[in-house]
Amino acid sequence: MGERTANVQPGNIGETICGLAEVIGSRRDADPEKSYTALLLQSGEDKVLKKVVEEAVEVALACKDRDHDHIRYEAADLIYHLLVALEYHGVGIDELAGELDARRK
Numbered sequence: 001m002g003e004r005t006a007n008v009q010p011g012n013i014g015e016t017i018c019g020l021a022e023v024i025g026s027r028r029d030a031d032p033e034k035s036y037t038a039l040l041l042q043s044g045e046d047k048v049l050k051k052v053v054e055e056a057v058e059v060a061l062a063c064k065d066r067d068h069d070h071i072r073y074e075a076a077d078l079i080y081h082l083l084v085a086l087e088y089h090g091v092g093i094d095e096l097a098g099e100l101d102a103r104r105k
C-alpha cells in the first residue's frame with residue numbers, strides 16, 4: 001500500500017474481501033510493531049472510526065476529481081478500513097453478505 005498500484009487486473013471480489021477479512025481477523029492479537037492492522041485494532045475504537053471517515057472523504061474527493069485510478073485506490077483503502085471496523089465490532093463478513101443478500105430483489 002502507500003502508493004497507487006500499476007496494471008491492476010480485475011479479481012473475484014467475494015474471494016478478495018473474504019480473504020482480506022480473514023487476514024484482518026488474524027491480526028487481532030498480532031504484534032502492532034509488525035502489523036498495521038494490529039496497531040489499528042489495538043489503538044481503540046476512535047482511531048478505527050477516524051480512519052473510516054478519513055478514507056470515505058478521500059473517496060469523495062477522488063470522485064469529485066474524476067480521477068479513475070485514484071477513486072479505485074481510495075475505495076480500496078476505505079474497504080480495508082471498513083473491514084477493520086467490522087472486525088473491531090465483531091461483525092462477521094458472512095453477516096454483511098447476509099445483510100446485502102436480504103436486500104436483493
Ligand SMILES: N=c1c2ncn([C@@H]3O[C@H](COP(=O)(O)OP(=O)(O)OP(=O)(O)O)[C@@H](O)[C@H]3O)c2ncn1[C@@H]1O[C@H](COP(=O)(O)O)[C@@H](O)[C@H]1O
Pocket residue numbers: 001002020023024027034035036037038076077080
Ligand atoms: N489492505 C490493506 C491496507 N490498505 C491500506 N492500508 C494501510 O492503511 C494506512 C492508510 O492510512 P494513511 O494513508 O492515512 O496512512 P498513515 O497516515 O500512515 O496512517 P495513520 O497514521 O493515520 O494510521 C497505510 O498505512 C496503509 O498501508 C492497509 N494495510 C493493510 N492492508 C491489508 O491487510 C493485510 C495485513 O496487513 P498488516 O496488518 O500490515 O500485516 C495486508 O496484507 C493487506 O492485504
